[in-house]
Amino acid sequence: MDYFWTEGKKQLCLAEKEKDPFQQAVKYFEAVVLFILTSQQREEYSKDTDSVYNIYSVTLKLTV
Secondary structure, three states: HHHHHHHHHHHHHHHHHHHOHOOOOOOOOHHHHHHHHHHHHHHHHHHOHHHHHHHHHHHHHHHO
């Protein structure tokens, strides 16, 4: 379940270090998709709604 979260964090770190604006945007997009997949998995398999909400809020901050 944490695979998407771990990969999303990696992409986020890579995006922050990226110099090329297009490549940076692509890495941020990949991170957002991975965080959304994490949230969907947690919604499906977890009863902890606060955990799901926190991940969605992190994802929302990246998209603004």
